[in-house]
Amino acid sequence: MSQLDSRRASTGSNSHVYLIDAMSDLDVQAANQWIDDQSGDSEHRPESVVMSPDTLAEFTDSAAASDPLVVPLRVSHKSPDQQLALSRRVVSRLSKSVLRWAPAQDADSWTIVVGEPATLSDLRERFDDTGGRSLSAFIARQASLALDRAEREVIGSEYKVPRFVVEEMTDRASFRTDLAALAESADRPVEDVENRVHEILDEMVATENHRAVDLWGQLGKYFSRAYNVEVDKTGLQAVRDLNKTHPLVFLPNHRSYLDPLVLRPALLKEGFPMNHVMGGINVGFWPIGPLAKRSGVVLIQRKFSDEIYKWTLRQYMSFLLGKKFNLEWYIEGGRSRTGKLRPPRFGLLSYLFDALDNSTASDAYLVPTSITYDRLHEVSTMAEEMHGAQKQAEGIRMAIGYIRAQGKIRGTVYLSFGTPMSVRGFLDANEDKRVAVQKAALAVSHAINEATPVTPAALVAMAMLGIEDRALNVNEMWSIIAPLSTYIRDRGLPTAGGIDLDNVDVMTSAVRAQVAAGVVKRFDEGPEPLFYLAQDKHLVLAFFRNNAIHFFVMRAIGELVVLRTKDCPTGVVAAEDLWKSALELRDLLKFEFFFGDKREFGERLEAEVDLIDPQWRTAISEPSYAVKSLESQPFHLAHRVLQPIFEAYQVVADQLLMLSPGKEFDKPAFLTECLGAAQAKRLRQQLEHSDAISNELFDTALQLAENRDLLDSDAAGVTVRRRDFAAEIASWARVSGQIRVMAHIALDKVDADAARRRGENT
Structure with missing residues (x-):
């Protein structure tokens, strides 16, 4: 049996009492x-009291x-560093007695923990203040909290957990005052409201x-287990420094059910305490x-109107912030089924802002968190849902199937962090x-x-989805990916x-x-290997393309704005014409992407058009300038990034015209009608992108409508x-289709150039 240094208990007081926290x-x-x-041999052994309501x-x-010095004491059981042998048996037999599966302890792993002491008079004074x-009961809580702090030096910061939450919250005079005001505003007896509050806390509190x-x-x-986790440690340093003095609120994107299971161990490994994850009660099914x-x-609860x-x-939330516990939730509210970041939900963020105002914490910091998978099993299921399949309800059967599926893939998940706010x-x-x-969201x-x-994976998806009806050989594939890679490097985008x-x-x-x-x-039966999209896998590949699509949107808009100038009736184009078209696209796509205000949007667009042609300001009025400028580009993006969206929106717009007054x-x-209409159009080659057949895209089109x-x-x-x-919508779909034609012409030249080089070499 080992022990901690007990000098904290030796303060020179003539009398001290040990409070033993024992299980x-x-x-x-x-x-x-x-x-x-x-x-030792001292004649005056200090008194010891086992903590219980009666004895205390x-x-x-x-x-x-006598006003003794009160010294809390605990026997801590250190957790051995060993892996649990998990199998279907664990998943199928978890129950209320699930903790029996945790590692057992032996007597040699005990450690004596001594908490920070305090005089009885000091404790009484602090109690009176609350x-x-x-x-x-107050002394018992304070002793346990002091022991928890000391124990973390032994077992690690991942065990920084709040204790006596309900007791601490409800025992304060300020809580009871606010509760009485709540009961009055709800026109209900205080006792009824207090009972309701306790019911909610019992369900909610971790x-x-x-x-x-x-x-x-x-x-x-x-x-x-299928993933190797790579953490961007550079972005974590500023976060770690802030966490020394302030609570953090990690706000990740939501791609998978695995997200919280991936993020927690990564943060713990980097020395952060455990987050409190605000999760929907829909995952509260047994045994999870x-x-x-x-x-x-x-x-x-996912939806509630109860005041x-x-x-x-x-x-x-105010209690957790005041105790400097870190929080975590997924700002999109649910998993993204398209791979793009969904619009943020304001609910929990609003409660956080209110909670900070009522908390003893001076501030809290929001930590933007990106979770990116290069492979993900559940994408196929989400793609089926976008094609109309019913979402499987969360439950033990779903969980078991999900766990089994993780053994069938291997991949990497990347964790990155933005600047705290x-x-x-x-x-x-x-x-x-x-x-x-x-604004914060x-x-x-x-x-x-x-x-x-x-x-x-995003670049492969970008290449394949732009020409989905055409197989690519190696030279063609690289002719698309190489200039994209150069563009990414030149812009300094994260990889x-x-x-x-x-x-x-x-x-x-x-x-x-x-x-x-x-x-x-x-395909290996021809003169050279060819690669093509598998049937009904377009939305799967689109998910990985969309993980990075936000980096390419402004370039795609720039292409469309420039090309549209060739249809100018006067033949003379001014910068104002470009700006007018750009704002039209910004409004058309505002439910798909985050653009920022008009000033920021204009600056980003101007930078992208500069990359297309730095001389565009002086050359824009020249005949055929737009077409020649774009044809000379090493790559094109509008048909890969925006054309599927326009095609999906076109389906919705056409169906709206058919609605009866x-x-x-x-x-x-x-x-459902949009889904059928889109599938029919694709079969008739009236849609060029199968990833346009998506209930998610139809839904955002309806938001715009x-x-x-x-x-x-x-x-x-x-x-x-x-x-x-x-x-x-049709006008912009037509312009993006012209970009697609350019891209196919460029592909045709790849083989011709390769054949010419082979001829020169021979």
Whole structure:
């Protein structure tokens, strides 16, 4: 049995009392033996009291006059560093007794932990300041918290967990005052509201313990065993420094059910304490839910209008911030099924801003967090859902199938972090808290995109999806990827693991990985190997393209804006014409991408057009300039990035024109009709991109249509406005189709140039 230095207990006080925090009689015996050893031959062995409500109440009454130094003591059981042998048996037999699977302890692993001491009078004074109801209960909590802090020196910072949450929250006088005000506003008896609050806290509050944390970590390793995790440590240094003085709120994108299982161990390995993950109660099913709750997951209802529930959530978040516990949730609200970052949800962020105002914490920092997979099993399932398949309900059967599937793939997941953002800074800069929340959410979303690295898988997807009806040989494939790689390097964009995308071997491995996954097919029966998209895998590959699509949107817009000038009726083009077209596209695509304000949008667009041709300002009015300028470019993006979106939007616009007047809009039925219409158009070669057949894209098109008041068939002038909407989309689809033709002509030249070089060499 080992021990910590006990000098903290030797403060010169004439009398001190040890409070023993024990889980068993063996712990009591071990603690008393340690006290005996510390006393040596002294005639006055310090008193020891086992912490329990009765003994502590008796102790506080009897010792008030002598004012002893109270020294908390605990027998800590260190966790051995070993892996759990997890199998189907673990998954199928987890229950309320799940913690039996955690590693057992032996007597040789005990460590005596001594917490920070305090005099009884000091504890009484602190108790009076809180307005609590029980001095003995307060002393017990303070002793346990002091021991928790000391114990983390032994077992590690991952075990920094809040204790006595409900007791600390509800025992304060300020809480009871606010509760009374809440009951009055709800016009309900205080007792009823208090009971409701306790029900919510029982469901919501994470009740961590060491063995559950250990087991959750082992389960996480098993669930994510298919992946190697690479962490951008450069971005973490500023985050680590801030965490010394402030609570952090990690806000990752959401790509997979694995996200929290990947992020937690990576952060713990880098020395961060465990996050409190704000998770939807939909994952609270047995056995995952009970274990998750005991491991730091806060289970909250996904939708709620109950003012008592909202108030309780704010109180809990305020408590966690005041105790400097880190939080984590997924700002998109749910998994992205397209690979693009979804619009942020403001709900939890709004509660956070309210909680900070009511917390003892001076500030909290938002940490934009990017999680990127180069392969992901569940993409195929999400693609099926975008084609109309029903989403499988979360449950034990789904979880078991998901776990099994992880053994069938191998890949890498990349974790990157943006610059932390001060919550207090947003509040101080905006008088309206709602505006502060919205600006913070958009800033975090933009930072997540900027931190997301370009993967080799994204480039392979970009190449294949631009020419999906055509197989590529090796030379053609590289003719697309090489200039894209150069563009990425010239712009200084982040790359996965810092790898060199110009390296032929790196990109060859990426193509082979997609072939092995069955997303890309290889044809070897001809004179040379050919690669082409597998049937019905377009949305799967689009997911990986879309992980990096935000880096290429402005370039694609620049191509379209420049090319559209050739249709100018006067033949003379001014910069104002380019800007007008750009703003039209910005409005058309505002539900797909984060563009920033008009000034930022203009600066980014101008920089992209400069890359296309630095002389465009003086040459724009020359006849045929636009076409010649774009034809000379080493690569084209508009047909790869934006044409599928325009085609999906066109389907929605055409279906809106068919809606009957006076009929109430039925969104589910309308989406089903769009899906059938899109599939029919693709079969008839009226759509050039199969990834345009997507309920997710139809949904964002409907958001745009609703924003323009096009869903109400009885609205004034709606028929004309629907026609204008369809015509606007068709015009941009036509221009992006012209870019596609350019790209195919460039591909045709690749083989011709290769043949010419072979002839010259012979």
